[in-house]
Amino acid sequence: MSYLKLSGLSKAFGKKQVLDGLDLEVRKGECLVVFGGSGSGKTTLLRHIAGVMEPDAGSISLGGQDLGDVGPEARGVAMAFQNFALYPHMTAFENIASPLRARRMGEAEIVNRVQEVARLLRIDHVLSHLPKQLSNGQKQRTSLGRSLVHKPPVILLDDPLRNVDAKIRFEMRLEFPKLFKAFGSTVLYVTQDYREALALGDRIGVLVNGRFQQIDSPSGIYRNPRTREVARLFGDPPINLFEVTPRAGGAGQTVDIGGQTLVLPDARPDLEGQPCVLGVRPEDVVFSTQAAPGAMPVALEAVMPFNVRTITLLKAGSGTEILASRPEDTELAGTRERIPGFAHLSAGRTMFFDRATGARL
The missing domain is CATH 2.40.50.140 (Nucleic acid-binding proteins)
Known part of the structure; x- marks a missing residue:
């Protein structure tokens, strides 16, 4: 059964149609990778689910509840960005703790949760550091920790590995599936890297010109592409x-x-x-x-x-x-x-x- 459901989602900026009657169903606990080139509508899609952008047409529901009148703060959706978006004056600990403080959680519970997620992400030794003292890989993990710490039902990840080096990307491709399962969250993961899509997705949605050309398992996308465009996007060297x-x-x-x-x-x-x-x-x-x-x-x-x-x-x-x-x-x-x-x-x-x-x- 679908947990997150998008029906007929449309959004235009001027004459450019970014989302064009887009439909999507995501199962609870699933990691669905949204794959597509620059300008295909990936980030716009995440912003609509997060509630920071309103569609021109269509609907979004979560757990059977229509989110049309639900504000971003009440959706139970967390989003991590490719540019980390850390508070520069806060330590890694305080950056991760910020969503919990916004919910007025008790200090002891905040400490326990931050330390738990930091251990899982292997950044517990840099919790006292400011962002300027962290490597890009540590910044990325801190940003992810901030998204995970309040155990949201849905996590939206906007190309989070784009600004880290090849070694960190490889390590995180191995670690992400375990982390997602540990937290039990439903994940939408945006990327332009086909290797990332094949490595992380339970399913992959190939977004082209505001619509999904194919939503399938990684093996289905690679071996049984429905269109020439999907076949061309996956593989190095190309088909x-x-x-x-x-x-x-x-x-x-x-x-x-x-x-x-x-x-x-x-x-x-x-x-x-x-x-x-x-x-x-x-x-x-x-x-x-x-x-x-x-x-x-x-x-x-x-x-x-x-x-x-x-x-x-x-x-x-x-x-x-x-x-x-x-x-x-x-x-x-x-x-x-x-x-x-x-x-x-x-x-x-x-x-x-x-x-x-x-x-x-």
């Missing part, structure tokens, strides 16, 4: 996209890529003769120096080590580029020469999209 027209052939259904013929491992008879877009993730392109049934001739142009994987740039006939990814390959790692070879696609991994609309076929 290969080729304009093709599938046709029947003696060896099976084929397409032309860069003037070369490739046999599709998964035939789609319904698409024969239909112009469309073929999408293939780099890890599903197999390169070999040996010919294989259905493979097409390519040339390996460049090799780039990428963490524990090796990225290869292949070129077909007319120069069409194909990105391929494979487990770390020491044999190819030092390659600087052009190598002739063959490429084929992994079975069960091809995607087709409508050329005009981008919808999955």
Whole structure:
């Protein structure tokens, strides 16, 4: 059952429609990541839920209660910002304690709660420090502690890891799920980083032009994108996209890529003769120096080590580029020469999209 529900939410600033009839349902205790590019409406969405912005149309309900006439202070919603927004004259302790003091909680309870959340966030040793004495990672945790300390039913996190270094981002991606479960809060987490979205979300909502193009599990978003745009937003290196027209052939259904013929491992008879877009993730392109049934001739142009994987740039006939990814390959790692070879696609991994609309076929 939905706990937080948005129906037909719309907001425009002048002629720009930022939220366009947006619908969303979030389960109690769920972490839903709102993913999208700059200007897609992510922060505006959070501000509406927090109550600091009113929609032009639509409704928001929490636990079955319509929030239309409920002020920000009475919604039970906490929000943490990407710029930390700490009070510069207050210690880390007082920053975290500020929501409890606003609720006139007893001093002993305030101390217990602040120390509890500080231990969980591993900042109990800097509670006496002012913000200017904290690292960015400590500031981020202090800001998060302030949001968590009164155990709100809903936490809104606006790209909280954007201003911290790579090491802290990695650590917090591991720690956030445990923290969210420990506090039992329902979380909406905004990010522009697809890795963050895949790592943190129970589900991911892909926001494009004020509407969700897809809301799904991380694996569903990556492996079964509903649109070409969703497929393009997730993955590094990005998905290969080729304009093709599938046709029947003696060896099976084929397409032309860069003037070369490739046999599709998964035939789609319904698409024969239909112009469309073929999408293939780099890890599903197999390169070999040996010919294989259905493979097409390519040339390996460049090799780039990428963490524990090796990225290869292949070129077909007319120069069409194909990105391929494979487990770390020491044999190819030092390659600087052009190598002739063959490429084929992994079975069960091809995607087709409508050329005009981008919808999955």
